[in-house]
Amino acid sequence: MFNYTCLNPIAGVGLDLLSDEYNKVDDIKDAQAVLVRSAAMHDMELPKTLEVVARAGAGVNNIPLDKCAEAGIVVFNTPGANANGVKELVFAGMLLAARDVVGGIEWVKGEEGNADVAKLAEKQKKNFAGSEIAGKKLGVIGLGAIGVKVANAATHLGMEVYGYDPYISVNAAWSLSRNVNHVNAVEEIYKNCDYITIHVPLLDSTKKMINAEAIAMMKPTTVVLNFARDLLVDEEAMVAALEEGKIAKYVSDFPNPTTVGKKGCIVTPHIGASTEESEDNCAVMAVKEIRDFLENGNITHSVNYPDCNMGECKSAGRLLLLHRNVKGMISSYTSILGDANINISDMTNKSRGDYACTLLDVDAPVTKEVEEKLQTLDGVLKVRIVK
Numbered sequence: 001m002f003n004y005t006c007l008n009p010i011a012g013v014g015l016d017l018l019s020d021e022y023n024k025v026d027d028i029k030d031a032q033a034v035l036v037r038s039a040a041m042h043d044m045e046l047p048k049t050l051e052v053v054a055r056a057g058a059g060v061n062n063i064p065l066d067k068c069a070e071a072g073i074v075v076f077n078t079p080g081a082n083a084n085g086v087k088e089l090v091f092a093g094m095l096l097a098a099r100d101v102v103g104g105i106e107w108v109k110g111e112e113g114n115a116d117v118a119k120l121a122e123k124q125k126k127n128f129a130g131s132e133i134a135g136k137k138l139g140v141i142g143l144g145a146i147g148v149k150v151a152n153a154a155t156h157l158g159m160e161v162y163g164y165d166p167y168i169s170v171n172a173a174w175s176l177s178r179n180v181n182h183v184n185a186v187e188e189i190y191k192n193c194d195y196i197t198i199h200v201p202l203l204d205s206t207k208k209m210i211n212a213e214a215i216a217m218m219k220p221t222t223v224v225l226n227f228a229r230d231l232l233v234d235e236e237a238m239v240a241a242l243e244e245g246k247i248a249k250y251v252s253d254f255p256n257p258t259t260v261g262k263k264g265c266i267v268t269p270h271i272g273a274s275t276e277e278s279e280d281n282c283a284v285m286a287v288k289e290i291r292d293f294l295e296n297g298n299i300t301h302s303v304n305y306p307d308c309n310m311g312e313c314k315s316a317g318r319l320l321l322l323h324r325n326v327k328g329m330i331s332s333y334t335s336i337l338g339d340a341n342i343n344i345s346d347m348t349n350k351s352r353g354d355y356a357c358t359l360l361d362v363d364a365p366v367t368k369e370v371e372e373k374l375q376t377l378d379g380v381l382k383v384r385i386v387k
């Protein structure tokens, strides 16, 4: 039996994939698995029982990744599962900045009951006129799951697209339309683009990436779109630039006191991934990741441990060892198992930065005594008898 808890509402289509072996608990202190969206986990006490956290979404800045890794808790996210939902809202954001759709709708609402509204509208509409996005230059910073979709779709809307991502993955590069122009220096985007959209994760290296200096390079007509995280932008500098007419609009999906109600700011309530399809996709992927991890010891789409996968276990037993990426770990495991007369029939070892993972299929069940010996080895963070 596995206990799990949900720190945010998780779509039913995902939870339905949990078998009778899974029991929902209300308190994280009783859970082996956590399903989470944007709930802040940094200040939460993580119980010893906890083995896995699955973020039904992309951004993991709400989760203490290193603290989890140190405690042998594997964290997953669901890459790409909500990318289309965000992509579509980015275009809504662009159009809301280009045309005064909201102002126009508000004006019409104010005319409720006016029999002459149609005639009046023809006079008023000049107040809500705008421009088209076709033919404009769009700069996409970060060409991952979302950035690639935004860039490709923009080419179909007749935009001239420029993409910047020094760390682009091979898969993303394969998916990118050849009509997207590659940019090596992000300053080119700041200086030349009419629309600039950012799709990078929030990391120490990306915090306030769009700062006062970057904003100063932009044209007075530039629109900046931020559907990634508010802390990626120096929003004080952004609001000041908008106030002084140095740039045109800032569209953000992250309301906070700095931007809400400020001149030129169009802010939505973090709804980029709030579509039926994205919520379903994320929940399904997160639940599958948890099941494969708890039932088979496999790690796919982890953000704090290496991916490590040996499929379904066909041997008498399987061990999962989460450990530091230091020398001598595997020889220690083999000698402990050898001394206990247990043959290793298959093995995978992967590392990522400071952390590593070893999966061992064995020909005889592993006893509690052997498990304890492995657990007390220097460098071992967690041992789990999967089977």
Ligand SMILES: NC(=O)C1=CN([C@@H]2O[C@H](COP(=O)(O)OP(=O)(O)OC[C@H]3O[C@@H](n4cnc5c(N)ncnc54)[C@H](O)[C@@H]3O)[C@@H](O)[C@H]2O)C=CC1
Binding pocket: 057, 058, 059, 060, 079, 080, 082, 083, 086, 141, 142, 143, 144, 145, 146, 147, 164, 165, 166, 167, 168, 169, 172, 199, 200, 201, 202, 205, 206, 227, 228, 229, 253, 270, 271, 272, 273, 274
């Ligand atoms: N508004 C919302 O509801 C949502 C927001 N997000 C945010 O969007 C972010 C991106 O999501 P995905 O595209 O799915 O992630 P992803 O991991 O597929 O793509 C991120 C891309 O950013 C690139 N990158 C990293 N540092 C960079 C830098 N300094 N300069 C340029 N590129 C850099 C990476 O190489 C990668 O290609 C998430 O981390 C999350 O914060 C994601 C989903 C929903």
Ligand SMILES: O=C(O)C(=O)COP(=O)(O)O
Binding pocket: 037, 038, 056, 057, 058, 059, 060, 082, 270, 272, 273, 274
């Ligand atoms: O996936 C992400 O990074 C998001 O920002 C979506 O957050 P949410 O799952 O809607 O709370």
